[in-house]
Amino acid sequence: MSSQTLQPRAKYAPLPQDDETIEKPAESKTYALIRWSTIVLLLCTVVDVFLVLSLVLRSDREVFSSTPASPTSALEMPNMYINFDKLYNGTIQENRTFPPIVNIPRGMSQVSSAQPNKVFPQWPESWLTIYGSVPINSRRLWVSPEVSTIVQFRVMDYGMENCSLVLTIPPAAENGTDILVSDLREDQARVDVWALSTSKRLDPQTLTWKTCPTRAAHVGMLAASYNETHELPSFACRSGSYQAFELSCAGSGCGLDITALNGQTAVGLYMRQYQTK
Structure with missing residues (x-):
């Protein structure tokens, strides 16, 4: 064994062992973005469905409300005797x-x-x-x-x-x-x-x-x-x-x-x- 004094090794950061370890942080951010985007889309869909159902139910209530006459009943009936008064004046x-x-x-x-x-x-x-x-x-x-x-x-x-x-x-x-x-x-x-x-x-x-x-x-x-x-x-x-x-x-x-x-x-x-x- 040599009498020369051994020098201590310099500290260093360990290198990644494989490709999966390198891509993991990027992939986690992507998955989080997809997950939250899906949640937002689902919430928007639920709100849209609720609004459409509310409009349909409100329309049905207006159509079937208890009124003594249908909406078209206020229109004047066609007169097949137009100008008869002029003939019999x-x-x-x-x-x-x-x-x-x-x-x-x-x-x-x-x-x-x-x-x-x-x-x-x-x-x-x-x-x-x-x-x-x-x-x-x-x-x-x-x-x-x-x-x-x-x-x-x-x-x-x-x-x-x-x-x-x-x-x-x-x-x-x-x-x-x-x-x-x-x-x-x-x-x-x-x-x-x-x-x-x-x-x-x-x-x-x-x-x-x-x-x-x-x-x-x-x-x-x-x-x-x-x-x-x-x-x-x-x-x-x-x-x-x-x-x-x-x-x-x-x-x-x-x-x-x-x-x-x-x-x-x-x-x-x-x-x-x-x-x-």
Whole structure:
């Protein structure tokens, strides 16, 4: 062994042993960036889905809200008799007389003061055919201390603008042919008729005691009896207009529940239009 004194080695940093050790810090930063980016994207997606669902639910609530008429009901109906007033302003002289026309109600629905939010089903009875169930176009006039019937007409034709409401009940022996009488107490079958304060088409799918238009005027009282026809005094009715009425009990009690089974037969409640020009 040499007598020469050994010098201590200088300190040095150890070199990396492989490539994985060299790339690890860079890879950790990349993974962290991807992870946080994914979290942010997921949060944004959740927020977007929540906002879309909120808009859809809000739109549905607005569409199906309880309103007495559909949004399009405020639009004026097309008039097929344009300029007829100019033709009949005195330049045309005619003495022709036309018989009254029968106007069948466009809709009859019930509302109940005991169930102010209830919507009564429209045409609940159906015929079973080879094509499926077909609703029966029946017209029910049901009046009780709690239930009123809402009826609406659309005035037809031109120059037939004098209208009156009519109630016709055939003989008791004909019950079940054109009309079905479920309840008729002749001593108490007295019905008040009220004109409603609306000129719009009513929507039976949303019509309730709460959403029903208010009463505007008392038109008269109808008395229901077998084999009789009762007609109220006439009133002015503009061609093409909607006329809505409420039929309620006259007095503390009444009993009336009749259903016209034939959609085009002048039985039950209907309207007559008389010539004015």
